[in-house]
Amino acid sequence: MPELPEAETIVRGLRPAVVGRTIRGTQVLHSDVLREARDRFTRRVRGRRIVEVGRRGKNVLLQLDGERVVAVNLGMTGRLLPTAGRTPDSSPGAHPAVRFRLDDGKALVFDDTRRFGTVECLDHDEWHRRSRRMGPEPLEAAFTGGVLHAGLRESRSPLRSWLLDQRKIAGIGNIYANEALFLAGVHPQRLAKSVSRNEAAALHRGIRRVLRNAIESGGTTLRDYRTASGEEGRYARRLLVYGRDGESCSRCRTEIHRVVFGGRSAFYCPKCQPRRGARA
DNA sequence: AGTGTATCCTGCAGGC
DNA sequence: TGCCTGCAGGATACAC
Numbered sequence A: 001m002p003e004l005p006e007a008e009t010i011v012r013g014l015r016p017a018v019v020g021r022t023i024r025g026t027q028v029l030h031s032d033v034l035r036e037a038r039d040r041f042t043r044r045v046r047g048r049r050i051v052e053v054g055r056r057g058k059n060v061l062l063q064l065d066g067e068r069v070v071a072v073n074l075g076m077t078g079r080l081l082p083t084a085g086r087t088p089d090s091s092p093g094a095h096p097a098v099r100f101r102l103d104d105g106k107a108l109v110f111d112d113t114r115r116f117g118t119v120e121c122l123d124h125d126e127w128h129r130r131s132r133r134m135g136p137e138p139l140e141a142a143f144t145g146g147v148l149h150a151g152l153r154e155s156r157s158p159l160r161s162w163l164l165d166q167r168k169i170a171g172i173g174n175i176y177a178n179e180a181l182f183l184a185g186v187h188p189q190r191l192a193k194s195v196s197r198n199e200a201a202a203l204h205r206g207i208r209r210v211l212r213n214a215i216e217s218g219g220t221t222l223r224d225y226r227t228a229s230g231e232e233g234r235y236a237r238r239l240l241v242y243g244r245d246g247e248s249c250s251r252c253r254t255e256i257h258r259v260v261f262g263g264r265s266a267f268y269c270p271k272c273q274p275r276r277g278a279r280a
Numbered sequence B: 001a002g003t004g005t006a007t008c009c010t011g012c013a014g015g016c
Numbered sequence C: 001t002g003c004c005t006g007c008a009g010g011a012t013a014c015a016c
Helices: A004-018 A038-045 A124-132 A145-153 A159-164 A174-184 A197-216
Strands: A023-028 A050-056 A059-064 A068-073 A078-082 A096-102 A107-112 A118-123 A257-261 A264-268
Touching: A004 A050, A004 A059, A004 A078, A004 A107, A004 A197, A023 A038, A038 A068, A038 A118, A068 A078, A068 A124, A118 A124, A145 A159, A145 A197, A159 A174, A174 A197, A174 A264
Parallel strands: none
Antiparallel strands: A023 A096, A050 A059, A059 A068, A068 A118, A078 A107, A096 A107, A257 A264
16 A cells, blocks of 8 residues: 555655664565565675665665665555664564664564565666656656646546556555545546646646645555554545545535446545536 | 456455 | 455556
């Protein structure tokens, strides 16, 4: 689940704990989360110093010296937890997959119940190529309403599917796609190319607003997500439509609907988000 | 270029 | 209580 706000919250929590630390070694408990051979990964990471922790879309990035980067995609249930104590075998999560031993005696653990997450160590060029295939960062200045509108015009996908496509825009998952569409007053199944300039502007505002507010709340915990300090995110109670089918719309009291397409549930208010564009 | 389906894996809620 | 089914924040590959 972790989407952009959850990854960002983890990054911020991780920074003070791991920046400047050197990775003494790694322990791979479930090699299926690695996107490369275990030996190669272990070799490329050992002895490197973590110079910064960053994010691209939903990915948490450990920038290492020597122009290398460990990219962690959290999948549905991934967590990144620095161990509080020095005890090397204590694990803060129940499903540790990769453990990084740090030079201060502590560790950084990638814990992932379902193991849909991935961990890999890339060099500068490999990471650059990867990053180039991803869409713009929605919170960066370069991502404007005009940029969004131009992207939407090229696609016949339903809006919700478009928003989930990391090649179109980075970091948005099912929760925030649905919330942003509600804030913009646009139906999730509207075709991307049918969106007007004004609707795109409203969607642009909705995307930024929901992502910023969710970061401010430390992300959304439905079940598995935890911050780097193991706490739950506080945004779940602020969700306006996601998971609220059958409840009444916070804006107009109409019953919130759920529809499945693209293999996943979409939630919307039929009155605030008419199938045919009206408002905005 | 779209959509639907299956796949990876575990856990939990709901129905019986 | 237990068993079974379906479903879940993601990403990808496949056939159509």
